Structure formats: C-alpha cells, structure tokens
Amino acid sequence: MSSTDQTARETALLALSACERQGAWSDGFLKKTLREAGLDSRDAALATRLCFGVLQNRMLLDFYIGKFSTTRPEKMEIKVRNALRLGVYQMAFMTKIPHNAAVNESVELTKKHCKNPRAAGMVNGVLRNVSRNIDRLPVIESDSREEYLSIRYSHPLWLVREFTDLLGSEEAEALLETDNGQPPITAQINTCRTTMEQTLDRLAEAGVEAQPHPWLPNCLVLSGTGNLEHLTAFREGLFYIQDPAARLAVEVADPRPGMKVLDACAAPGGKTFAAAIRMEGQGEIQSCDIHAHKEKLIQAGAERLGFTCIKTAVMDGKKHRPAFENAFDVVMADVPCSGLGIIRKKPDIRYKDPEPLAGLPAVQSAILDNVATYVKPGGVLLYATCTLLERENGDVVQGFLDRNQDFTLEKFQLPEPLGRAENGMFTFWPQRHGTDGFFVAKLRKKT
C-alpha cells in the first residue's frame, strides 16, 4: 500500500466527516476537498469512490458495524464511525483491496484523527471481526419489506415508502438499486461551434472514451474522463455536461432562433445553454437566479460556450417584475426541489431531513404563479424539477392550472423509446430510462 493511498483514504475520511457534520452536499464539497488535498488523479479517483461508496451504502455499513460492535454506530464520534465505514466498505465492496490494508489504514486514521485514545483499538477489533466474517455477513432482519429495502439499499424508510407508493415494491427496488449505481456522464455538443464527429475526434485524442448516446442526438456518453475541466475540448466550449432528461426539458419548451426566453431559476446554466444552442445563438435569453454568487457560474459557462445572447441577472422568481410582464415567448421554471431524482449523482441527498422538504411545493407554486405572468399570450411555460415526488410535480402543476385558467397543458413528443406525453407531463425515471429522475410539464398560455 503506497503512502498516496493513505492520503486518498484520509481525504475521504475528512470529507465524509465534514459532510456529515455540516450537512454539506457531497459532490461540491468533495471536489473542494480533493482540490485542497492536491491529490493526483489516481488518488482523487480512489477518494471519490470511497466517499460515494460509503454514502451509497451508509445504512447497510452501519447495520454491519452495529452487529460487530458493542457501541451503536450513532453513539460513536463521527470520525470513528467513518473510519469504520471506510474499512467495512473496502472489505465488502472493493474486491482488489487486501483486508489487512483496509483494517490498518482505518486504525491509523483513527489514531491520527479521533479524540478517544481507545477508539483505535475498538476500530481494529471490529474490522478484524468483519474481515473474519466477510463471507457470512449478518442477514438483514426486518419487520417489513420496506424496512429490508431501506437497509439493503441505504435509503431512509420514509423515502422507500414514497417510492413504493409510486412504483410498487418491485420497481421501487429497481430504482433504489439504480440510485446506488454509477451515473453515466453525458456531454451535450455545442452545435454552434462543432459537430459530434469533430468532438469525438478531439476526445479520442485526449484519451477520453466517448460514444453517441443511444437515443439523444448530439449527445455523447463519456468514460475515463479524469477532470473534464482540464480537457481543451471542454475549455474551448465544444460541449457541456448535462443529463439527457435536462436537455430534453428544453426541447419540450421549444425555444427557436430569434425568440425571447426567460430561464427563471437558471444556475449553473444547463437549461440556458441548451436553449442557446437550440436558438443557434440568435435571440435573447434572460438567465436569472436568486443567488448572486451563482450568477458567475452562468456567465462563465456562457463565455466558454461563446454565447452573447445570454444576459444574466439576480432575481427572485417569486417577486413580480412589471417590466417582464407578457415579455417572453418561452419561460422556463426549473424550480428548487428536493432533488430526489438525482440521488445517483448526489448520494447524500437521500439523508436530507424530510421535514423542510414539506415547504417546497409552496415555493414552487409561488415561482410558477409569478413567472407565468411573464409569458406572452400564445407562449410556453415550462415547469421542471429533478425530483420524483408527485407533490412537487403533478400536484403543483394541477394547483397552478386551477388558479390560472389562461394556461393549458400541451402534449409533446420525446425521442423513442420515451414516446409521447399525451397529457403534457412526463416523468423520467432512472430505472426505466437510464436518465436522472426528472419531471417536465409544458403549459401554453392562451392567446
């Protein structure tokens, strides 16, 4: 085991512990931690795998730890708990790591980072015990199938119940399993600058494997990328990273060259960029977000991709702006949501406290009601979320329609195999479509 591997594990321990203490999002926080640790690409990949793996399996790992320890995991110091989770994860899920190394590294990390002087001995004892029993790990006993699924796939019980109510037990299990898989990285081609063929050549030169997406034109599925931001093809604005579902949301809204478009909840800018490409850079896109610090992200992306039609502003989508009334051909409301459709990309989202999420439909409805007034008669209002909960999706749309009779849902066509959304709404499911979990509704303002 090289000393650099130790740094990767140490980075993972510190990132996981800080994440748990602060409730910080894993991806952004992890990127920052990796940058500050100065790891090379191999160690950064190991630290990332460890962080994602532990988050994806946290409840299952804690179940195992609880079976082999006299102290319950929730009673342990955060760093001790995470040193144990890292050790068990490596032994149970990473076939190439010798158990001795996994145990020793966790023990050393405990000595270095944990306050209790007896903790290292406890970590050593528990992990050696797990190692001896790795081929007969305890069976999950539970009172119900939902409880079993909750521990098996490390999703809180309330979430398993939500997904089971929506999908039935069998398909809910498929979703939970997909949530713990590796998400594909998909690049959308900036067809204003290049073609898919040219981009494929440029990526091949850089050693990146890329394949055309099976059903979305001008989209590539990437692998072996390392840090994408270092690729010259990325820096030259030949593509940007976006899930097929998110790009299709913009296709549903159907912005065309010369139109005036508002992206009301825009940062970091994915839908804005998809609209700019679809509009061939012609027209005007007003790209707004409530957070001033996020405006820069949209500006940086627009500059990199070469779009001068994008204007940014800081704006609260709930507050009425008279100058915007009836001003836009297309308004996109990709509202803040619980994010439960993108657990595969942000594994810690599942551990969010569900209580504050109850307030989201009110915020979503307030944004939708307000930005609807900005749509020209005959124009399109797109409502989108990256969640799967009906109360943030169809229910918000239905409530909006009840209050706003000058809008109707409009059917739309998606590429095969997705098909047609006859009722003007469509949910993308990770386990069915291989995309993020995502919801879109297309509303048309009467003339």
Ligand SMILES: C[S@@+](CC[C@H](N)C(=O)[O-])C[C@H]1O[C@@H](n2cnc3c(N)ncnc32)[C@H](O)[C@@H]1O
């Ligand atoms: C789902 S994200 C948008 C993603 C973006 N459309 C994209 O495709 O890259 C929701 C965004 O809404 C912003 N937001 C939250 N509350 C808002 C509000 N009241 N008005 C405008 N933006 C808001 C958040 O800062 C966040 O950037």
